[in-house]
Amino acid sequence: MILPSVVDAIGNTPLVELSRLTAHLGLDGRILAKLDYLNPGFSKKDRAAKVIIETALADGTLAPGQTVVELTSGNMGTGLAIVCGVLGHPFVAVMSAGNSVERARMMRALGAEVVIVPQAPGGVAGQVSGADLALVEARAQEITTQRDAFRADQFGHPGNPIAHEVGTAPEIWAQSNGAVTSFCDFAGSGGTLGGAARYFAQQGVRSYAVEPAGAQAIAGDRTDHPDHPIQGGGYMMADLAHLRDVPLAGHLSVSGDEAKSHTRLLARFEGIFGGYSSGANLCAATALLRGPDRGGCIAIVICDSGLKYLSTDLWEI
Ligand SMILES: Cc1ncc(COP(=O)(O)O)c(C=O)c1O
Incomplete structure (x- = not known):
């Protein structure tokens, strides 16, 4: 089949059983990994x-050819750079200096304008905190107004969770x-x-939130250790719009070191980079099989590619 554009190649990723890892770790149950790094x-x-x-194009909030702006840890921006490039919208990605450099390079290659915002005082490269993100948000708002742009708003736009409610979860x-x-x-x-x-609740499947140890805001923990290397989340935001009224079975925490070691296990035992x-998702899945879901079947998403972390210590093995 010939697809009309690469945008049509988004989704429908493979689901792989991690049987080598469950055997290696001596776990009772199954882990299924949705390979979304193949998008x-x-x-x-x-x-x-x-x-x-x-x-946004369908409901008229985005006009043909209008500029799109978004705050990103790199991945949302890369997705938007691809979609906007194909559909003919200029795109401005606003990103913290704490995110890895591969991300900015890739977005620029895809035609995006990338604005890098310095980290808050005391910020550590590779560790993006809620304070860093607040600075990025302020800049993104400024640019949106200046350019009379459409703000994609991944934290507020319903299209974000809908993509997983009608795509990721039913596919799994x-x-x-x-x-x-x-x-x-x-x-x-x-x-x-x-x-x-939302989708899984209708199937009787339990869903758990995973957060970095020491930064468990969704779990209601008011801790003050925002530093962790898990890019793309763990911003200590207690009230996420997309989680309001969502039925969660519980909360799990993963340390930065556990996330790293499990990312390496995925590569070493399953060939999944x-x-x-x-790795954080895998680590949380192993905790479920050792605890409340012994003998169960846990689905996780492989969120992005290890190639996006070559400049970090993830692969200094
Ligand atoms: C690598 C990575 N993991 C996890 C997440 C979190 O996904 P979501 O925004 O759907 O909660 C993101 C979000 O950008 C990400 O880039």
Whole structure:
């Protein structure tokens, strides 16, 4: 089949059983990994980019040819750069200096204008905090007004969770023949978790939020250790719009070191080259099989490609 554009190649990613890892770790149960790093922008955020832009064009909030602006840790921006490039919209990505440089390079190559915002005082490269993100948000708002642009708004636009409610989760359910008992996901905007949880609740599948240890705002923990290397989330935002009224079965925490070691396990035992949050999801899935979901079948998303972390310490093995 010939697709009309690469935008049509977003989604419908493979689902792979991690049987080598469950055997190696001596786990009772199954883990199924949705390979969303195989999307055109090498991340699951392509899905949200596609649905937000298509929805905005359909409802008239985005005019043909209008500039699009978004705050991004790199992946949402890459998805938007692809979709906007194909559909003919100039795109401005606003990103923290704390995110890895590969991301900015890739977005520029795809035609985006990339604005890098310095980190808050005391910020550590590779660790993007809520304070860093607040600075990026302020700049994104400024640019949106200046350019009379459409703000894609991954934290607020319903197209983000809808992409996972009608895409990611039903795909997992169909590919697994309804075998999944639980889903867990490291939350950034909460779009993946919120949208998937809404669909899975109707199938009797439990959904869990995954957060960095020491930064568990969704779990209601008011801790003050925002530093972690898991890019794309863990911003200590207690009230994520996409998680309001979403049925969650519980909360799991993963340390930066656990996320790293499990990302390496994915590569070593399964040949799956993901990023930190993929390792965080795997680590959380192992905790579910060792705890409340012993003998169950856990679905996780491989959120983005390990190639996006070559400049970090993730692969200094
Ligand atoms: C690598 C990575 N993991 C996880 C997430 C979190 O996904 P969501 O925004 O759907 O909660 C993101 C979001 O940008 C991401 O880039």
